[in-house]
Amino acid sequence: MTDAQETAAxxxxxxxxxxxxxxxxxxxxxxxxxxxGIPPVVTSDDALARVVAAFAAGTGxxxxxxxxxxxxxxxxxxxxxxxxxxxxxxALIDPVGCPDLSSLGEALHGSEWILHAATQDLPCLRxxxxxxxxxxxxxxxxxxxxxxxxxxxAMVESVxxxxxxxxxxxxxxxxxPLPDPWLRYAALDVELLIDLRNALEGELDRQGKLEWxxxxxxxxxxxxxxxxxxxxxxxTSGMHKVxxxxxxxxxxxxxxxxxxxxxxxDISPGKVLGDAAIVExxxxxxxxxxxxxxxPGFGHRMGRRQLEQWQAAIDRAKALPEAELPQPGQPLxxxxxxxxxxxxxxxxxxxxxxxxxxxxxxxxxxxMPQENLITPDTVRRVCWEPPKSPTPGAVEDVLTSYGARRxxxxxxxxxxxxxxxxxx
Numbered sequence: 001m002t003d004a005q006e007t008a009a010x011x012x013x014x015x016x017x018x019x020x021x022x023x024x025x026x027x028x029x030x031x032x033x034x035x036x037g038i039p040p041v042v043t044s045d046d047a048l049a050r051v052v053a054a055f056a057a058g059t060g061x062x063x064x065x066x067x068x069x070x071x072x073x074x075x076x077x078x079x080x081x082x083x084x085x086x087x088x089x090x091a092l093i094d095p096v097g098c099p100d101l102s103s104l105g106e107a108l109h110g111s112e113w114i115l116h117a118a119t120q121d122l123p124c125l126r127x128x129x130x131x132x133x134x135x136x137x138x139x140x141x142x143x144x145x146x147x148x149x150x151x152x153x154a155m156v157e158s159v160x161x162x163x164x165x166x167x168x169x170x171x172x173x174x175x176x177p178l179p180d181p182w183l184r185y186a187a188l189d190v191e192l193l194i195d196l197r198n199a200l201e202g203e204l205d206r207q208g209k210l211e212w213x214x215x216x217x218x219x220x221x222x223x224x225x226x227x228x229x230x231x232x233x234x235x236t237s238g239m240h241k242v243x244x245x246x247x248x249x250x251x252x253x254x255x256x257x258x259x260x261x262x263x264x265x266d267i268s269p270g271k272v273l274g275d276a277a278i279v280e281x282x283x284x285x286x287x288x289x290x291x292x293x294x295x296p297g298f299g300h301r302m303g304r305r306q307l308e309q310w311q312a313a314i315d316r317a318k319a320l321p322e323a324e325l326p327q328p329g330q331p332l333x334x335x336x337x338x339x340x341x342x343x344x345x346x347x348x349x350x351x352x353x354x355x356x357x358x359x360x361x362x363x364x365x366x367x368m369p370q371e372n373l374i375t376p377d378t379v380r381r382v383c384w385e386p387p388k389s390p391t392p393g394a395v396e397d398v399l400t401s402y403g404a405r406r407x408x409x410x411x412x413x414x415x416x417x418x419x420x421x422x423x424x
Contacts (some may be wrong), residue, residue: 026161028157028161028162028163029161029163030163030165031156031164031188032165033184034090034191035191036090038092038187039091040092041177041178041183042091042094043094044098048093048103048104051083051093053107054089054091055083055085055104056107057087058085058087059085059086060194061197062084062085062108062111063082063083063084063113063114063197064082064083064114064115064121064125065081065121065186065189065193066078066081066082066121066124067080067082067186070170071270071271072172072267072268073268074262074263074265074267077127078121078128079173079174080092080093080094080173080178081093081125082186082187082189083104083190084190084193085194086194090191092183092186100128101129102128102130103129104129104130108130110133111132111133112132112134113132114136114194114196114197115137115138116138116152116155116193117137117139118135118217118220119220123225126225132221133221134221135220135221136197136200136201137216137220138152138193138197139155140213140216140372141197144212144216144368144372145200145203145204145209145367145368153166156196159200159203160199164189165185165188167185168182169185209366211407212407215407216372219405231252232255233252233256236255236279238275238276239279241283242283245322245326245327245328246285246317248328249320249324249326250278250281250285250314251279251282254273254282254314254317257309257310258272258278273297273310277296277298280296280297280298281295285314285318286311289307292311292314334381334384335348335380335383335384348384350423351383351386351419352379352380352383352384353423354418354423355379355382355383355415355419358416359412359415362415366411374399374408375402375404377402378402378404379416381402382399382420383420390420390421391417395413395417395420396409396413399416
């Protein structure tokens, strides 16, 4: 980075409220190379130990990123971890060669981690022994500060005045060796995260939202791992076309068979068998392999053995007794869809309409997305089953029980009290 670029990084903060009033913002400066060049990829225990020592001796927050091979490999494991810290520089670590990074996680214990869209990377980092005790999420900070675009490239450009090259975001990061252009891209992803964090902290403080952001970051860091999704086969794309229980059973059997193959071969399930093919088979209920071959997605390129395993899954579903067929839809864990409220409970529908309008207006005044002010599901639950006496204390308790943070309760509870009272 040149002296001129460093000056620009120190002085540029083009927020939604701080853009130059007279002229169009200057063109972003392309960020083409990491400051110290592309770091060597760490693939051995000795090299990892040196990185751990360097980052333990560094100061300040730690920029962290991870690259996965979504769409290519099974699961969401990390195939590259990038870090940067003052006094340590940048590091690129290969979790294939170094699958246990718990020593690095321990060395960074107590430090603030800077991540962009933290909830996307935390699960794969946790798998290799890295869990933050505190963090700063630059994407979430951008949402709370009211930025219209919160992708990393857009944030770096609008806040710091640099253009990041994003052409390698969807490549197969399980490729070995990783090409230099990919490694350059990966290193640049953490190059300015610390600068971005510092600028966003200042902007949030200016808007009076810094404590709100810190509550959000603490909640993310403290959140337990998400439980396994129940009946994941129900999320098959095109599932809405499948109406009959026998057909649903076919989707379930094919989905499970595909998942086993994908896991065994370490390949993305979509590359084994497409969702559209699963739905076609469920709707058609082919009688044999010959009939299956005629369906889209099961053409001549698929081997006989593969076709037979898919047909076997279909036949298993067709042979199930009625009692073992899946039920249509999933049991509701909350209120019914809002579109049905007017018929089921007109009073609840009135409460929801009033609450939504109030939340929308407040979110607009605060310059943040409604879902970051309060989740729509929380609003629905409170309006469907409000406290018997909607006092401020009672509404605050209900919001807290649904996971709302203190700042959200303070902002939203008065609105919901009014909506619940006036629509009663």
